[in-house]
Amino acid sequence: MTELEKYIQTYFGVSNQDLTAISSFFKTMTLTKGDFFLKTGQRSDKLGFVQTGIMREYVYLQDKEVTI
Numbered sequence: 001m002t003e004l005e006k007y008i009q010t011y012f013g014v015s016n017q018d019l020t021a022i023s024s025f026f027k028t029m030t031l032t033k034g035d036f037f038l039k040t041g042q043r044s045d046k047l048g049f050v051q052t053g054i055m056r057e058y059v060y061l062q063d064k065e066v067t068i
Contacts, residue, residue, distance in 0.1 A: 003051050
């Protein structure tokens with residue numbers, strides 16, 4: 001069982017059959033330092049869960065990166 005499946009099972013208590021169906025909509029995506037999940041102006045059609053590590057969200061204001 002993946003970490004996502006454990007999370008779904010713990011908080012939503014779905015059946016194994018439903019869990020399998022839900023899991024089929026997800027795929028693993030690995031980002032390394034410097035990669036972007038989404039860039040300014042792009043519209044997202046994804047939902048992400050961080051399994052390990054951290055992500056940072058920021059914007060440029062007056063030519064400076066500002067973490068939000």
